[in-house]
Amino acid sequence: MSKNYDVIIIGSGSNGLAAAIHLQKQGLKTIIVEQSVIAGGATKTEEITLPGFKHDLGSAILPMAYASPFFRELPLEKHGLEWIFPKIPFAHPFEDGSAYACYKDLEKTAAQFNKDEKSYKKLLQPIVKNWSQLENSLLGPLKLPKHPLKLAQFGLKAFLPAKQLVNHYFKEEKTKILFYGAAAHATLPLNNLASGAFGLVLTSMAHNYGWPFPKGGAGNFITTLLSYYQSLGGELELSHNVKDLNELPKAKAYVFDITPKQLLRIKATNFPSLYKKRLENYKYGAGVFKIDWALSEPIPWRNKKCRQAGTVHLGFSQKEIESSEIAAHQNRDNTKPYVLVAQHSIFDTTRTPKDKHTAWAYCHVPNGNLTDHTEAIEAQIEKAAPGFKDCILSKSTMNTKALQQFNPNLIGGDINGGKQDITQLFTRPIASLSPYSTPNPKIFICSSSTPPGGGVHGMCGFHAAEAVLKSIFK
Ligand SMILES: Cc1cc2nc3c(=O)[nH]c(=O)nc-3n(C[C@H](O)[C@H](O)[C@H](O)COP(=O)(O)OP(=O)(O)OC[C@H]3O[C@@H](n4cnc5c(N)ncnc54)[C@H](O)[C@@H]3O)c2cc1C
Secondary structure (H helix, E strand, C coil): CCCCEEEEEECCCHHHHHHHHHHHHCCCCEEEECCCCCCCCCCCEECCCCCCCCEECCCCCCHHHHHCCCHHHCCCHHHCCCEECCCEEEEEECCCCCEEEECCCHHHHHCCCCCCHHHHHHHHHHHHHCHHHHHHHHCCCCCCCCCHHHHHHHHHHHCCCHHHHHHHHCCCHHHHHHHHHHHHHHCCCCCCCCHHHHHHHHHHHHHHCCCCEECCCCHHHHHHHHHHHHHCCCEEECCCCCCEHHHCCCEEEEEECCCHHHHHHCECCCCCHHHHHHHHCCCCCCEEEEEEEEECCCCCCCCHHHHCEEEEEECCCHHHHHHHHHHHHCCCCCCCCCEEEECCCCCCHHHCCCCCEEEEEEEEECCCCCCCCHHHHHHHHHHHCCCHHHHEEEEEEECHHHHHHHCCCCHHHCCCCCCCCCCCCCCCCCCCCCCCECCCCCEEECCCCCCCCCCCCCHHHHHHHHHHHHHHCC
16 A cells, blocks of 8 residues: 555445545545455455356345446446346236236236226325436435425425325225335334335336346455456555554544444544444344255246346235334344245356356344344245255355355444334434535545445435535535
8 A cells, every 4th residue: 555545535335435435526636445366345255155157145136226326327338247137127926826026017017916007006106207317316415406396295205104105096905015115124113113114116217227246246246346446546455444543644534434332342433432332322223034056957936037136035914014113123023024036047147067057045034143044034935936945056155144244334234234213224324414425524434324225225325424525625
């Protein structure tokens, strides 16, 4: 590491990289310092089961990266990025063997519903249509919107709990369940205020863009970001766990891609005690239990729609999904969890040896929970895909502790950098005019503990870099 950097970024997750790229593009000299031996944070692909089977250790399906106003402007295809679009963004199988699909085509999606065709269009069409005007307000900190009327129309729906939203708009339980599949990505009880927003945003992304993923593994998204960053002259130092600001060379700004609990442990930040107290009060959300499988064949879903979907959500009644998300927040284990499954190898043959397959899944569990949920997750899949267990060649599991060992930002297995409830959605880590700044004018936060929160979209990093530019390099 040389001595003359304008900005040092601590942590090489998608947000750290986004911040570094934005600053480097403005002509500043930057370096990323990363504690791990591999860059990427919770976006990494490795052969963790059998040789030749590539598994995404953390994030796997990246519609937010594809749709990100920051990432989509970068020339990542030139640096090797290839997107794969599953025929169906996501599907949800039901107990009777039927399934609903969320197709990219909104009309085709709505046409599946017996009683809810009109109300599905009424709910989603305005958001899908106005997405380009809404995205800047939804993917950043609270500020005066450019399109207040459209945002207000969205907000009236998005502010509601997912439970209230589906009960108001839909008559069929199956339509409600399909929407819950997307809404439950919030990792919140579905009767919580604003839990509906996640369903609206993720479903709108499916209709506007699809739910794509990078060819060869989510890790390739990081490889291409890094290649672009280095082509701009950006530097990376691996295997350096930053514990003290004084161990880093002098710079005009330090941007941390870490969560409040970790920031509090960094020495020499000189934060006043009131700010420290507020960071200490920051709330973490439920954790996850994660499984990767090497399979002899694709998951044998009973329903064809599930065989054509990149993502399959599981949960066999409205009540079952609601109870699952409540249990994860009430420190209870649950034998019938809501499960998210991703199946890349059906669409991406580079992931496995010939004719073999992978699958990736997780369920929400209480923060810090150490129970092995393998049986519960496999039982849910088996219900919609009898014979699934016979296809398993090998598997790798991570409970909340293993996840935090894999990446120290995953506090207690929380994959979103903190609870995404109404009190922390736009005002994370604390309510302030600039959530990316801290009382130390040289220290900034760019992780998913800042708005707009969890997901691989780089928008926390972009906004943090903007805060650095505005306050230091005006
Ligand atoms: C199992 C799982 C599944 C997920 N699925 C999806 C998905 O399908 N789609 C999606 O969009 N998102 C998904 N996510 C969420 C997504 O991965 C995160 O929101 C995203 O990685 C956040 O990026 P970040 O840059 O804020 O932090 P991170 O990716 O967590 O990166 C933080 C980096 O900081 C480094 N670091 C920490 N402390 C220090 C230190 N003291 N010194 C130096 N370096 C340090 C870490 O090693 C890490 O590299 C998933 C996450 C997990 C874990």
